[in-house]
Amino acid sequence: MSDRLKIAAAAIAVLLIWPFSKFVFAHLKSDGMSWNGGWVAVIIVWLLAWFAVSQLSNINFRQKPIGLFIGLLIPAVFGLTLLFLWEVLTRGLSVPPILLPPPSQIGVRITNSLPILAADFQQTFKAVLFGYVVGCATGFAIAVLVDRSPFMRKGLMPIGNLVAALPIVGMAPIMVMWFGFDWQSKAAVVIVMTFFPMLVNTVAGLSTAGHMERDLMRTYASNYWQTLFKLRLPAALPFIFNALKINSTLALIGAIVAEFFGTPIVGMGFRISTEVGRMNVDMVWAEIAMAALAGSLFYGLIALIERRLTFWHPSYR
Amino acid sequence: MLTTLSKGSTIPILTITAAIIVFWYACVVWLNAPFERDQAERANAEITFSQILSKTMEQKRPVLPAPHQVIVEIWNTTVMKNVTSKRSLVYHAWITLSSTLLGFAFGTLLGIALAVGIVHSQTLDKSLMPWIITSQTIPILAIAPMIIVVLNAVGIQGLLPKAFISMYLSFFPVAVGMVKGLRSPDIMQLDLMHTYNASKAQLFWKLRWPSSIPFLFTSLKVAIAASLVGAIVGELPTGAISGLGARLLAGSYYGQTIQIWSALFMAAFLAATLVWLVGVIDRRVLKQMGMAQ
Structure with a gap:
């Protein structure tokens, strides 16, 4: 099949999904699926979506805008199908909302409690951002310092690698004791969590520049700083961005988990732990959706900057 | 010398x-x-x-607390206490370790299964892979208390809920590493298998699987550390009954800093031992397969 036929087939399949899903929702009553034929329609929708996705993923588009669009479209269709199945299965099988609320209920909860969510988000993200910036910056600075002395590198690297594998989140109760209940203690946890991945990765990255390149720099009579800024740091960028990406999720986790150990009455971790206690599971899911969105955006932003700065790396060419 | x-x-x-x-x-x-x-x-x-x-x-x-205080506390709660006693750190470490290992096993199997699916189906590759990556930007540890409490409400208690969190944290490195590993044979090798008229199963078991083993072990080291973190955090909301996470929580409630630090040290020791063990098995296996000296 030519590419155009595949696109046409996928488009028809997507268009066909519409009436079938309407049919499904027409039979979806508050006490479950009212007619078993609805389940057949669910399966048809699922097969149609699968067909569309498989058609699209067999196309090899080289042109930039269309290829990028299809690259985004495939996971989007897949994700929407998952959401659809989630909604239909939880409502059709009357799954108790405490176990798993349907996405529509979570969506309603999000729109109804935007001010609370915003306040929680602001409280938690203050700690995340501050801790992330300070942790990554100190990790980077120490790495550049350590790199100058082979003795320090030999001694600190195995320890750093070990600490990077340790469950540092466990430091959270100690930090809460030391720095109080407000966001400062959460930022401290984030700093400790993000420091070691940055340190280890930067030191590893600084040693990637090859001997040939370093010799070339020496023939140019460049001093330490010139070699650092013009050769070794750019060469280390993929490693540094790797650490930045790892840290972006670690920072969010650190801040939220630290809030389990004591907070003022605002913050995502606080809200999650109290609403779980009150069995308000849809509110918890709303917070999780916020955290997931923030985490993905944070990660995506760093990935975007990485692509801009390390365009020369083989994995992007 | x-x-x-x-x-x-x-x-x-x-x-x-x-x-x-x-x-x-x-x-x-x-x-x-x-x-x-x-x-x-x-x-x-x-x-x-x-x-x-x-x-x-x-x-x-x-x-x-001073280091020697922590060491004395660890000595008192490990060697001086009966292993089955609720005040023994070994007992708590064992609780944490068992759910870590269970979750790690599940996570490894899930990760390998996903990787095999992704390598063999382009549809899965393009539709699932972005979501696997997105799944890790979700701070799962934040959901840990909910998973525990909700599963408790349905009647599932004990190891499984904690193991579930460990699994979620550990499947990702394995899946990503194995996708890389299963794709690591280059075109020459794939072509050779093709000239042998190898079936898809043969191609998998004789070429793709063996060449992915080094990748597997690298990701297993990350995965086992992650599943320990998952197990510890999973113990936080269980009402501080048992496990290293519960020790942390109880310590923070009653201001027992020495207890917190000794639990932390125990966790660190566990993590280091587990990573070291995976490393040892890694070297053994690679040696036997002729991939390392």
Whole structure:
């Protein structure tokens, strides 16, 4: 099949999904699926979506805008199908909302409690951002310092690698004791969590520049700083961005988990732990959706900057 | 002997470790001194520096316990206690370890299964892979309490909920590493298998699987550390009954800093041992497969 036929087939399949899903929702009553034929329609929708996705993923588009669009479209269709199945299965099988609320209920909860969510988000993200910036910056600075002395590198690297594998989140109760209940203690946890991945990765990255390149720099009579800024740091960028990406999720986790150990009455971790206690599971899911969105955006932003700065790396060419 | 030592990294590591311990003791004096001065002031007594020095080392609830206090506490709660006792750190470590290992096993199997699916189906590759990556930007640890409480409400208790969180954290590195590993054979090797008229199953078992083993072990090291973190955090909301996470929580409720630190040290020890064990198995297997000397 030519590419155009595949696109046409996928488009028809997507268009066909519409009436079938309407049919499904027409039979979806508050006490479950009212007619078993609805389940057949669910399966048809699922097969149609699968067909569309498989058609699209067999196309090899080289042109930039269309290829990028299809690259985004495939996971989007897949994700929407998952959401659809989630909604239909939880409502059709009357799954108790405490176990798993349907996405529509979570969506309603999000729109109804935007001010609370915003306040929680602001409280938690203050700690995340501050801790992330300070942790990554100190990790980077120490790495550049350590790199100058082979003795320090030999001694600190195995320890750093070990600490990077340790469950540092466990430091959270100690930090809460030391720095109080407000966001400062959460930022401290984030700093400790993000420091070691940055340190280890930067030191590893600084040693990637090859001997040939370093010799070339020496023939140019460049001093330490010139070699650092013009050769070794750019060469280390993929490693540094790797650490930045790892840290972006670690920072969010650190801040939220630290809030389990004591907070003022605002913050995502606080809200999650109290609403779980009150069995308000849809509110918890709303917070999780916020955290997931923030985490993905944070990660995506760093990935975007990485692509801009390390365009020369083989994995992007 | 000495020359080989100085060439290796033993001396640097020992030096740095010693420096860290000295720094720690300095911090102990610095952080615990205010309490002692306060006590002395209340008793209207003069306190000399040497008195502060000795007293900060043996407070009952120090801001920062001295290393030897932590070691004594660990000694008292491991060797001196019956293993089955609720006050034994070994007992708590075992609880954590068992859910870590269960979750790690599940996560590894799930990760490998996903990777095999992704390598063999382009549809899965393009539709699932972005979501696998997105799944890790979700701070799962934040959901941990909900998973535990909700599963409790349905009647699932004990190991499984914690193991579930460990699984979620550990499947990702395995899946990503294995996708890379299963794709690592180059075109030449794939072509060779093609000239042998190898079936898809043969291609998988004789070429893709063996060449992915080094990748598998690299990701297993990350995965086992992650699943330990998952198990510990999973224990936080269970109402502080057992496990290292529960020890952390109980310690923070009652201000038992020494207990917190000893639980932390135990967790660190567990993590280091587990990663080391995976490393040993890694070297053994690669040696047997002829991939390492």
